[in-house]
Amino acid sequence: LALYFHIGEREEKCIIEDIPSDTLVVGNYKVQRWDIHKHDFLESAPGLGMFVTVTSPSGEVLLSKLYGPQGTFSFTSYLSGEHIICFQSNSTRFAVTAGSKLRIHLDIRVGEHFLDESAIQAKDKVNEVNVRLEHLIEQIHHVTKEQDYEREREEKFRKTSEETNSNILWWAIAQTVILISVGIWQIKSLRDFFISKKLV
Amino acid sequence: MFLRGTAGPWGWLTLLLVACAAWASEITFELPDNAKQCFYEEIVQGTKCTLEFQVITGGHYDVDCRLEGPDGAVLYKEMKKQYDSFTFTASRNGTYKFCFSNEFSTFTHKTVYFDFQVGEDPPLFPSENRATALTQMESACVSIHEALKSVIDYQTHFRLREAQGRSRAEDLNTRVAYWSIGEAIILLVVSIGQVFLLKSFFSDKRTTTTHVAS
Numbered sequence: 340l341a342l343y344f345h346i347g348e349r350e351e352k353c354i355i356e357d358i359p360s361d362t363l364v365v366g367n368y369k370v371q372r373w374d375i376h377k378h379d380f381l382e383s384a385p386g387l388g389m390f391v392t393v394t395s396p397s398g399e400v401l402l403s404k405l406y407g408p409q410g411t412f413s414f415t416s417y418l419s420g421e422h423i424i425c426f427q428s429n430s431t432r433f434a435v436t437a438g439s440k441l442r443i444h445l446d447i448r449v450g451e452h453f454l455d456e457s458a459i460q461a462k463d464k465v466n467e468v469n470v471r472l473e474h475l476i477e478q479i480h481h482v483t484k485e486q487d488y489e490r491e492r493e494e495k496f497r498k499t500s501e502e503t504n505s506n507i508l509w510w511a512i513a514q515t516v517i518l519i520s521v522g523i524w525q526i527k528s529l530r531d532f533f534i535s536k537k538l539v
Numbered sequence: 540m541f542l543r544g545t546a547g548p549w550g551w552l553t554l555l556l557v558a559c560a561a562w563a564s565e566i567t568f569e570l571p572d573n574a575k576q577c578f579y580e581e582i583v584q585g586t587k588c589t590l591e592f593q594v595i596t597g598g599h600y601d602v603d604c605r606l607e608g609p610d611g612a613v614l615y616k617e618m619k620k621q622y623d624s625f626t627f628t629a630s631r632n633g634t635y636k637f638c639f640s641n642e643f644s645t646f647t648h649k650t651v652y653f654d655f656q657v658g659e660d661p662p663l664f665p666s667e668n669r670a671t672a673l674t675q676m677e678s679a680c681v682s683i684h685e686a687l688k689s690v691i692d693y694q695t696h697f698r699l700r701e702a703q704g705r706s707r708a709e710d711l712n713t714r715v716a717y718w719s720i721g722e723a724i725i726l727l728v729v730s731i732g733q734v735f736l737l738k739s740f741f742s743d744k745r746t747t748t749t750h751v752a753s
Contacts, residue, residue, distance in 0.1 A: 496705040510719040
């Protein structure tokens with residue numbers, strides 16, 4: 340768990356994962372709390388936990404659990420789209436009085452890129468190649484799923500662009516019609532007004 | 540890296556050594572306006588690392604990026620960049636820090652994607668305990684693996700570009716909608732207002748002329 344970042348103790352930090360449906364996402368995290376006395380991050384802080392919340396693109400909550408200071412969570416997406424993974428500590432101390440910050444180590448894996456290392460350790464050449472081939476097949480499936488999702492998104496993109504195009508065309512026509520009709524109404528109204536005021 | 544199953548003690552050791560050699564983290568996060576977000580990573584000297592980032596949504600699709608070494612030396616600094624890729628070799632052991640800043644923006648928040656690759660990927664068939672060279676099957680596996688990695692890489696780039704394009708198209712669509720409605724309202728209000736204003740000029744003049752006459 341190499342990459343880390345800092346957040347305030349009561350802050351919520353979210354990351355976005357835009358993934359196709361039926362994709363397994365596994366996350367590993369480790370959280371440490373800053374100790375004011377030691378001026379360093381504690382290796383383990385008792386009672387410190389993290390709320391992990393995963394929201395699907397339709398707003399439905401897929402996962403909402405409290406984990407310990409170190410944990411692994413996973414979820415499988417039902418819909419394609421932007422899934423939001425949020426972290427918030429369960430600390431009840433106020434940030435002002437505690438003056439504390441948290442260090443979160445994070446590693447997120449999307450799609451099944453896991454290698455079953457135990458099978459490879461068996462010194463059977465054929466088995467090792469089998470395992471590698473299975474892993475490659477999983478990777479190809481992931482690529483195919485992403486491609487399908489990409490087609491959906493590009494279609495949505497194209498529809499938005501075409502909608503903008505026709506909106507502009509209708510707007511140009513509507514504007515011309517409004518301009519002409521308002522112009523005619525103005526002239527008529529003023530003419531009637533001047534005639535009634537006996538100026539013309 | 541998620542390791543499962545049981546193996547002999549030496550197996551775990553070699554696995555651990557191999558696993559520490561390479562790491563890739565890619566995260567997409569939202570950077571609010573006037574905010575700065577930093578990420579840290581501990582890197583061993585001599586490791587070749589690559590930082591790549593792209594702004595997906597928000598404003599002019601640009602962000603400031605800064606990469607510092609353990610002694611505070613600035614390795615990479617760019618202002619208002621949309622996309623960039625930076626490769627470096629760690630000259631010392633220590634914690635490297637890279638920050639993305641949206642402090643120049645007053646009200647647009649940005650979605651930023653970055654990919655930080657540390658070290659090279661471990662070889663598929665490690666050459667520690669081999670007697671012979673790779674068999675044909677194994678070398679075929681290796682070339683397919685390399686090709687697939689490159690496919691996944693291109694796919695990610697394409698996905699990000701498409702997300703950026705779609706974000707721009709949706710922005711354009713909303714702006715056109717608001718502009719059409721706004722202009723229609725302004726047109727009607729101004730033209731009707733003009734007529735009534737003109738009418739009011741002539742009505743006032745009438746009363747003042749009659750007033751002066753008497």
